[in-house]
Amino acid sequence: xxxxxxxxxxSLILGITAVSLGFSYYEVLQEKRALEKDLERxxxxxGESIAGTVEKAWEAGTTRTLQRQLQRYSKRDNLLGVAVxxxxxxxxxxxxxxxxxxxxxxxxxxxxxxxxxxxxxxVRLDRNRLHILALPxxxxxxxxxxxxxxxxxxxxxxxxxxxxxxxFLRMLVQVFLIVLITLLIVRWRIAGPIARAAQWMRALRMGxxxxxxxxxxxxxxxxxxxxxxxLTESLNQARSAAENEARLRESGESMxxxxxLAVQIQTRLDGGRLIVVSNREPYIHQRNxxxxxxxxxxxxxxxxxxxxxxxxxxxWIAHGSGDADREVVDSHDRLRVPPxxxxxxxxxxxxxxxxxxxxxxxxxxxxxxxxxxxxxxRPIFRAKDWESYQExxxxxxxxxxxxxxxxxxxxxxxxxxxxxxxxRMIKQKRPDARVAIFWHIPWPNTEAFxxxxxxxxxxxxxxxxxLIGFHIQSHCNNFLQTVDRVVESRVDWEHFxxxxxxxxxxxxxxxxxxxxADDETLETDQYRLNYVERSTLLHSLGVEAPFIGVxxxxxxxTKGIHERFRAIERFLEKYPKYQGKFTFLQIGxxxxxxxxxxxxxxxxxxxxxxxxxxxxxxxxWKPILxxxxxxxxxxxxxxxxxADLCLVTSLHDGMNLVAKEFLAARRDERGVLILSQFTxxxxxxxxxxxxxxxxxxxxxxxxxVALEMEPEExxxxxxxxxxxxxxHNIFRWAGNLVTELCxxxxxxxxxVPGKSRGGGVAA
Ligand code: G6P
Numbered sequence: 001x002x003x004x005x006x007x008x009x010x011s012l013i014l015g016i017t018a019v020s021l022g023f024s025y026y027e028v029l030q031e032k033r034a035l036e037k038d039l040e041r042x043x044x045x046x047g048e049s050i051a052g053t054v055e056k057a058w059e060a061g062t063t064r065t066l067q068r069q070l071q072r073y074s075k076r077d078n079l080l081g082v083a084v085x086x087x088x089x090x091x092x093x094x095x096x097x098x099x100x101x102x103x104x105x106x107x108x109x110x111x112x113x114x115x116x117x118x119x120x121x122x123v124r125l126d127r128n129r130l131h132i133l134a135l136p137x138x139x140x141x142x143x144x145x146x147x148x149x150x151x152x153x154x155x156x157x158x159x160x161x162x163x164x165x166x167x168f169l170r171m172l173v174q175v176f177l178i179v180l181i182t183l184l185i186v187r188w189r190i191a192g193p194i195a196r197a198a199q200w201m202r203a204l205r206m207g208x209x210x211x212x213x214x215x216x217x218x219x220x221x222x223x224x225x226x227x228x229x230x231l232t233e234s235l236n237q238a239r240s241a242a243e244n245e246a247r248l249r250e251s252g253e254s255m256x257x258x259x260x261l262a263v264q265i266q267t268r269l270d271g272g273r274l275i276v277v278s279n280r281e282p283y284i285h286q287r288n289x290x291x292x293x294x295x296x297x298x299x300x301x302x303x304x305x306x307x308x309x310x311x312x313x314x315x316w317i318a319h320g321s322g323d324a325d326r327e328v329v330d331s332h333d334r335l336r337v338p339p340x341x342x343x344x345x346x347x348x349x350x351x352x353x354x355x356x357x358x359x360x361x362x363x364x365x366x367x368x369x370x371x372x373x374x375x376x377x378r379p380i381f382r383a384k385d386w387e388s389y390q391e392x393x394x395x396x397x398x399x400x401x402x403x404x405x406x407x408x409x410x411x412x413x414x415x416x417x418x419x420x421x422x423x424r425m426i427k428q429k430r431p432d433a434r435v436a437i438f439w440h441i442p443w444p445n446t447e448a449f450x451x452x453x454x455x456x457x458x459x460x461x462x463x464x465x466x467l468i469g470f471h472i473q474s475h476c477n478n479f480l481q482t483v484d485r486v487v488e489s490r491v492d493w494e495h496f497x498x499x500x501x502x503x504x505x506x507x508x509x510x511x512x513x514x515x516x517a518d519d520e521t522l523e524t525d526q527y528r529l530n531y532v533e534r535s536t537l538l539h540s541l542g543v544e545a546p547f548i549g550v551x552x553x554x555x556x557x558t559k560g561i562h563e564r565f566r567a568i569e570r571f572l573e574k575y576p577k578y579q580g581k582f583t584f585l586q587i588g589x590x591x592x593x594x595x596x597x598x599x600x601x602x603x604x605x606x607x608x609x610x611x612x613x614x615x616x617x618x619x620x621w622k623p624i625l626x627x628x629x630x631x632x633x634x635x636x637x638x639x640x641x642x643a644d645l646c647l648v649t650s651l652h653d654g655m656n657l658v659a660k661e662f663l664a665a666r667r668d669e670r671g672v673l674i675l676s677q678f679t680x681x682x683x684x685x686x687x688x689x690x691x692x693x694x695x696x697x698x699x700x701x702x703x704x705v706a707l708e709m710e711p712e713e714x715x716x717x718x719x720x721x722x723x724x725x726x727x728h729n730i731f732r733w734a735g736n737l738v739t740e741l742c743x744x745x746x747x748x749x750x751x752v753p754g755k756s757r758g759g760g761v762a763a
Contacts (some may be wrong), residue, residue: 005183012182016175024167029411031163035156036131039078039118043133046073047118047149051135054084054147058139066093067426078155080130083108083148084137098150101125108134108147116143122153122680129153193221197228204232230341256731258515262311264735268742272409272434275312276305277396279360279418281318283337283346285325292324294339301415301440304512307414308734309344317399319360320348349399351392358388361595367415372441374448375558375651377597379454390421395459397425404433411741421457424464427503436467436741438510441654442680443475446482459486463500468698469510469740471655471680476507497563508740511684512655512733516664516726530668534642544620545583547707550643552589552636552658555598555628560649560676560693561588561605565624567649567699569612572623577705580621582707584647585639589630598646640665645672645706648679649693655680659688660725669718684724685746687717 050073057066063761070082070093081098084089089105108119119134131151136143196216210323215225241259265274282302286293296302309316320326320333329335336342351359358558358660362385371379396419404410410430414422423435439462449455459482462468470476476496484491489500497506538544549568553559568584588605592598609626616623640646646662656679663673663685675681675688682690689702 008186008596009179011184012179013175014682016178017171018165018172022688024164024171027159027167028163032156032160035159036122036153039131039151039153039156040133042077043120043131043149043151044118046079047133047135047147050082050149051137051147052060054137055139058137058144059481070095073462076720078152080150081153082150083109085113085148086145087113087143089113089146092145098148100151100434101128101130102148105146106132106134106148108132109148112136113143113146129134129157164236172503178389189220193217197221197225200225201228201232204228226340236343255727256729256735258307258311258731259732261307261735265308265738268739269312269411270409270742272411272742273404273407274308274312274738275400275403275410276309276314276316276415277400277412277422278318278415278418279364281320281322281346281348282306283339285328286322286324287324287327292327295404301513304730304734305413305415306338306739307731310338313344315345315347315403317347317349317396317403319351321357323614326350347399347403349396351395355388355392355395358359358382358385359392361592363389364418365592366595366597368420369441369558371449372417372444373558373603374442374444377557379451386454392663393419393421393425397422397429397685400426403430406429410434411738412436412472412740413438413737421461422464424461427464427466433747434467434741434744435465436737437462437465437471438469438737439475439479440471440512442652443470443479443482445478446485449478449482450485455482456486459483460500463487463489463498463503463505465505466744466746468505468507469737470507471509471511472683473509475654475680476509479507506740506744509707510737510740511680511728512657513725513728513730514660515662515730516722518667518726530641530670533638537642541585541622541625543585543625547578547579547582548643548647549582549584549647549703550587550639550662551584552587552631552639552645552661553589553647555588555602555605557589557597557601558651560651561586562608563651563693563696563699564647564649565605565608565612567647567693567696567703568623569615570696571703572616574700578707579616579623579705580618582623582703583621584624585627585643586624587627587639588633590628607658615709636661637665641668643671645674645703647699647703648673648675648681649691649699650676650679651693653679653681657681659685663718663721663725666718666722669715669722670711671718672709672714673718673721674702674706684728685721687721 021554030425050070053069054066066084070084073079073082073095080101081095083091083098083102083105086107089110091105094102102125107122108121109132112119113136116136118136121709122129124130129152131153133151134148135149137145137147142447172520176710179733193216200216215229223486237258241257266392278301280299280301284295286295305316307712308314316332316337320329325348333348333350334345337344337346348632354626362380362382364381367385368379369383370377399400400412400422404412410433412426412433414435416437417439419437423437425574426433426435443449452458463483468479470479479491480496480498482625483498485488487500489498491498495506496508534548538548551561551564553561555561564586572579572582586609588602590598590602593602606626606628608625613622613624640662643662646658648659648662650656653676656676659673659675659679659681662671673685673688675685675690676693677690682688689706691699691702693699
């Protein structure tokens, strides 16, 4: 560091000296020229006046007094003397001082005489610096001799030396001041932040800080610091992945991690390109006054698919729904995401209000959603909405085809019930593309699905895919039964595949999951951590009850929120000792409120909570706290960890990730999960207290059992369920889906064996 400063100072000194020297040299030169010009001018004026006098004397033939007359001029400033010569250069009259210096006629004089014009020059004679002005002298217009006016030019040299000396002194002061100021600036604005940054980076490296935590004021180095943050995060991820891998190898386990998924995806794609299509986008840009906010929607879909996209540098096509989404895309409606560490492309598609109304709110959410969920809300099918649905599917298909136009091995993952027609639309144009669709919601039985006026078109659209995924086997079975009844095809029950018009589609369950990230903190530390967190959280909510329950849902009629509240009411009624002691925190994210049923539901749920609260509340205590807003993943996590139990009472649900998220958050292995038997998750999480949400008494009883369960049993159950989730995590879901899709044969040679199931025509 010291050596560095020394080098810096030396370079500064050299640099500033060189520049100053240049300027001083120029200045001295200018001054010298000005002084010489001044002397030349003065000499000319004097020379012309003397020449006039001498010529007049010659005309009058009175040259005898010339010597005396000339002597008068020798007293002037710096004038050394004057000399007059005849036309042969022989001196006629020379002032006395000059006579001692000039032994012969100077060259300038002989030249002035022979060429008949004035000559002026600076010369060095012995040690003297002189200026000589030579003028021709005339008699009757003929050159009759020459005149030399000689000045001492030494003072110019002296003046030059003085100027150099002053410049040098000035330069010294300048160098000193500039070096001093520069060093001070470097110390305050650069060395200080560098030292702080180094200290902070060391703390990061040693794991004493989380990357974004306590970033000091790094002034000019902020952009660099952000790069370091990203780098540290990547390094930490790589480090923990390596540790994880080593640990797994050690224990002989074969667990799925984000890194394993990345390797798997790259191998399976084999140079191909991955395209994901979903209605909801992974990043939403919104205007907030002058700033631009970017948010990640609270959706399991993003957690699930982002590692796949990052691993493959693929493209995610989705509806651009943020009010500032258009401001950040390029001319092809694309942008690179994640914003802080761009790894894949997001291609946004724009929908008109009418399209959104018909396709999303209408057909997808008022038609297909209730149709598939069988939650006793009537599906509404409008021909206008169906038109919109087809139109938007065509629009997305066009975007996919555009993205894969020059791609040789495209792999397309379509997400959900918004795009039932997309697989066929893509395959019609690009039979070489591998297309899968994952249906995130249940598939009902044939009779229930049969009420949809366009069931045949929907099933046909889906069968365009090479692979159709559902969460659980029974949804696959329901789908194949529907296919069997609705379209002309052969269903292979043995291999769970459909052959229609020479195209084979396989149907498989892929239970979606979450990322259960274990950390090193000891269980007991976790418990202490949760305890502190719980007190802070409850205090901030003004809740004092010793027992806490939690529910986290989009406010949707499929979630059984009414049933849940009524079960809480029944529990308090049946077990009054819990009155004043048990509070249920319901996080309800308003959803699709543009649809009347959802809008009304929000008010109904609120009224129901109020009714029950009014019935039981006393003092500061009330049984239900309804928190009606979108919460971040981090906030929700602290609710999960504060709770004694989590209630999931869906009337029907494809999977329900809340159940898995709750368990993933419980690193302390405490808390009880009460889970509806009508969720996909109930197939895997057998250690939850399984309930029929329509059975209010049963749910009320489950709440009591949960609160009174022995700690050992509680821990054993959570431990087993966490193990299931750890082994069947989100990376396994994505890995299996992509692997299955990339491994199947596209040539149709793998014909469906066995007998034809006939295949009914549309009902
Ligand atoms: C639930 C379903 C998903 C669906 C999503 C749509 O999470 O399980 O299958 O994609 O809702 O929600 P949105 O708010 O985008 O309508």
